[in-house]
Amino acid sequence: MQKSETKSRAGLSAEGSPVAEMKAAMGGFLSEFNAFQEDIKTRFKEQESRLTMLDRKSSAATRPALSRSAEADVPHRKAFGAYLRSGDDDALRGMEMEEKALSTAVAADGGYLVDPQTAERITSVLRGASSIRSVANVVSVEATSYDVLVDHTDMGSGWASETANLTETTTPQIDRVVIPLHELSALPKASQRLLDDSAFDVEGWLAGRIADKFARSEGAAFISGDGVDKPTGFLDYTPVANDSWSWGSLGYVATGAAGDFATSDPADAIVDLVYALGAQYRANATFVMNSKTAGAVRKMKDADGRFLWSDGIAAGEPARLMGYPVLIAEDMPDIAADATAIAFGDFRAGYTVAERPDLRILRDPFSAKPHVLFYATKRIGGDVSDFAAIKLLRFATS
Numbered sequence: 001m002q003k004s005e006t007k008s009r010a011g012l013s014a015e016g017s018p019v020a021e022m023k024a025a026m027g028g029f030l031s032e033f034n035a036f037q038e039d040i041k042t043r044f045k046e047q048e049s050r051l052t053m054l055d056r057k058s059s060a061a062t063r064p065a066l067s068r069s070a071e072a073d074v075p076h077r078k079a080f081g082a083y084l085r086s087g088d089d090d091a092l093r094g095m096e097m098e099e100k101a102l103s104t105a106v107a108a109d110g111g112y113l114v115d116p117q118t119a120e121r122i123t124s125v126l127r128g129a130s131s132i133r134s135v136a137n138v139v140s141v142e143a144t145s146y147d148v149l150v151d152h153t154d155m156g157s158g159w160a161s162e163t164a165n166l167t168e169t170t171t172p173q174i175d176r177v178v179i180p181l182h183e184l185s186a187l188p189k190a191s192q193r194l195l196d197d198s199a200f201d202v203e204g205w206l207a208g209r210i211a212d213k214f215a216r217s218e219g220a221a222f223i224s225g226d227g228v229d230k231p232t233g234f235l236d237y238t239p240v241a242n243d244s245w246s247w248g249s250l251g252y253v254a255t256g257a258a259g260d261f262a263t264s265d266p267a268d269a270i271v272d273l274v275y276a277l278g279a280q281y282r283a284n285a286t287f288v289m290n291s292k293t294a295g296a297v298r299k300m301k302d303a304d305g306r307f308l309w310s311d312g313i314a315a316g317e318p319a320r321l322m323g324y325p326v327l328i329a330e331d332m333p334d335i336a337a338d339a340t341a342i343a344f345g346d347f348r349a350g351y352t353v354a355e356r357p358d359l360r361i362l363r364d365p366f367s368a369k370p371h372v373l374f375y376a377t378k379r380i381g382g383d384v385s386d387f388a389a390i391k392l393l394r395f396a397t398s
Helices: 002-016 020-062 072-084 090-094 118-126 192-196 202-224 268-276 291-297
Strands: 136-138 145-151 174-180 182-186 188-191 239-243 251-256 286-289 326-330 340-345 351-355 360-364 370-383 390-394
Touching: 072 202, 118 202, 118 286, 136 145, 136 370, 145 351, 174 351, 174 370, 192 370, 202 326, 202 370, 268 340, 268 390, 286 291, 291 326
Parallel strands: 136 351, 239 251, 251 390, 286 326
Antiparallel strands: 145 174, 182 370, 188 370, 286 340, 340 390, 351 370, 360 370
């Protein structure tokens, strides 16, 4: 009897006691908590994966076209190459582009924008060309014109004592320079047999021809363009003697001889030209002249017999005249009577080039059989944005 009772109590303590029930409950709670924790971790990983994918899509959407990897450009380059060779535009029509500028297919008007690599090659050539573009202020716009606001007057000021009444001072005047964009075009052609040759680099050839034509057309317009369907060149404005210069014209310094430098102390005209420009512009100033004028100027010496001209020491460095860089622009006029053959100024402040970043190509296999024409167009404008930043040397007596 006693043994049976003892066993009964032992069984109660092992199975039905409060301690056993608590252990069972705690075990169930821990099991459920672990399952809950694993579920939270899984959800966090899924959320992190979604955010990573969203971030990649956002980065791809905002990435500039020219910054894409070479692998990403391969499909578009192949499609564009097929269009140039055979006129096959199916791939271009169906291709999804990341960026509008320089890469979006524009079939509505029968043409397509060039691929980023070809566009960058053309732009690089234009930057390196001996043109005002290389020293001017160049801006990209998406409109039909570009406005430059210029403050060319000075604000009045005065001294005041502690108790005296303040007097009203003059207010600066703001001028708006509107630079309209014009269409610049090139029309290179190639035979269909040459285009069919797979070894022929059609994109490289096209980029070179377009860049060469654009560089020559731009160079002439930025210097002497009349503003009619082309940029306005800085020499299109009426030159006036620097002593009577006013806004809206370019001031000049005379050499003292018609069609030549003065017989005595010819280098003085160069010195006078440098110091006719305001001090705030001289630090970034550049001489602009053609090769014939440069040939005459580089022979000049100062009073101590030292040449005013010095060639660039490093490769690619421009020659210098009186310590200032020289840009050789063949579209500048030759030395002649009353010619303004040399310009000196801060062209970054004085001349603005505005352009749209897109370049279109229209393939025409019909107008010049058996050749294929490639009609390339872009929109560009240019004008003087600060008339005080550029001075001219006029080969005249006064």
